[in-house]
Amino acid sequence: MQPSPERQREMLRQMQTIRRFEERASDDYHGGAIYGVVHCYIGEEAVAVGVCSTLNRDDQIISTHRGHGHCIAKGADLNRMMAELYGRETGYCKGKGGSMHIADFGIGMLGANGIVAGGIAIVTGAGLAAQLDGKGRVAVSFFGDGASNAGPFHESLNIAAAWKLPVIFVCENNLYAAQTSAAETHAQEDIAARAHGYGIPGVIVDGNDVLAVHGAAAKAVARARAGEGPTLIECKTYRWRRHTERVNQPDFRPEHEIEVWLKKDPIARLVAHLKSQQGQLTDAEWQEMDRQVLRGIEEAVGFAKSSPFPKPEAALEDVFAS
Ligand SMILES: Cc1ncc(C[n+]2csc(CCOP(=O)(O)OP(=O)(O)O)c2C)c(N)n1
Ligand SMILES: [Mg+2]
Numbered sequence: 001m002q003p004s005p006e007r008q009r010e011m012l013r014q015m016q017t018i019r020r021f022e023e024r025a026s027d028d029y030h031g032g033a034i035y036g037v038v039h040c041y042i043g044e045e046a047v048a049v050g051v052c053s054t055l056n057r058d059d060q061i062i063s064t065h066r067g068h069g070h071c072i073a074k075g076a077d078l079n080r081m082m083a084e085l086y087g088r089e090t091g092y093c094k095g096k097g098g099s100m101h102i103a104d105f106g107i108g109m110l111g112a113n114g115i116v117a118g119g120i121a122i123v124t125g126a127g128l129a130a131q132l133d134g135k136g137r138v139a140v141s142f143f144g145d146g147a148s149n150a151g152p153f154h155e156s157l158n159i160a161a162a163w164k165l166p167v168i169f170v171c172e173n174n175l176y177a178a179q180t181s182a183a184e185t186h187a188q189e190d191i192a193a194r195a196h197g198y199g200i201p202g203v204i205v206d207g208n209d210v211l212a213v214h215g216a217a218a219k220a221v222a223r224a225r226a227g228e229g230p231t232l233i234e235c236k237t238y239r240w241r242r243h244t245e246r247v248n249q250p251d252f253r254p255e256h257e258i259e260v261w262l263k264k265d266p267i268a269r270l271v272a273h274l275k276s277q278q279g280q281l282t283d284a285e286w287q288e289m290d291r292q293v294l295r296g297i298e299e300a301v302g303f304a305k306s307s308p309f310p311k312p313e314a315a316l317e318d319v320f321a322s
Pocket of ligand 1: 064065066113116117143144145146147148172174176177178184243
């Protein structure tokens with residue numbers, strides 16, 4: 001079943017928030033105000049939003065090095081996110097983690113993760129905890145095509161399938177792992193096909209169609225909640241920007257390939273869909289939504305800039321759990 005028009009507009013707002021957040025993060029990174037590394041999710045927004053729109057607040061997700069979209073889609077606070085990127089004390093990790101380490105257990109966001117494939121095993125553990133709890137919670141792992149070649153992917157799918165854990169494995173196949181094309185490292189094009197080796201459903205979905213992602217995720221979530229076990233969903237998508245915002249890294253992707261994918265903009269597609277359904281979105285409403293999103297980003301930047309940096313003597317605090 002398709003989400004209501006109201007729900008679809010909310011999904012649009014979230015996708016636009018991810019895009020505007022990262023456009024600003026990129027600008028401020030290049031302007032020298034944001035430190036560390038920033039990996040942009042722009043172009044892939046429909047995956048995080050499509051999946052998270054099927055989840056409850058207490059369902060848990062785990063993210064990757066490209067994690068802003070997952071955080072926003074799960075309901076993270078933009079002020080605290082931006083403050084973290086700015087390295088300020090008011091950030092999610094008190095300014096000591098940066099872009100790749102944002103977590104918010106209160107909304108079921110177990111964390112971004114700089115270790116490729118690292119999150120897959122963690123979320124499988126969260127799935128086991130959910131199964132033992134017996135409250136119907138599910139756990140979702142987002143990871144890339146590159147991560148699907150790492151050991152934790154195979155070990156986690158195997159044990160999750162054997163124990164029928166309530167886990168959804170969401171592969172964001174954007175065709176590249178940093179500078180390496182998936183074609184060079186995958187003998188088989190479809191990652192979803194690997195699911196059959198573990199006896200679970202493997203689903204391929206257009207990752208730039210938020211409603212298609214929502215539909216596939218809703219089915220997987222229902223299956224997990226019913227105790228029938230995990231699903232692997234492969235979302236075919238593409239990142240618009242280079243692997244990271246670092247300027248010294250090459251981008252070997254062919255120009256014509258980038259152009260093809262720019263035309264599949266997931267946000268423009270939902271806008272067009274809503275506009276084509278009479279009365280569901282007007283130009284004026286869309287412009288107003290964007291203005292509101294930009295105001296929220298501006299506010300988050302203001303919050304970050306007015307927050308203090310962490311004190312040097314706090315560097316070793318929070319290293320170990322008390
Ligand atoms: C275990 C590990 N190996 C290598 C790296 C370096 N690295 C960071 S991102 C990345 C590519 C990941 O590709 P993919 O899983 O497809 O995710 P994408 O960046 O495309 O979203 C690599 C190799 C790392 N962070 N961790
Ligand atoms: Mg990739």
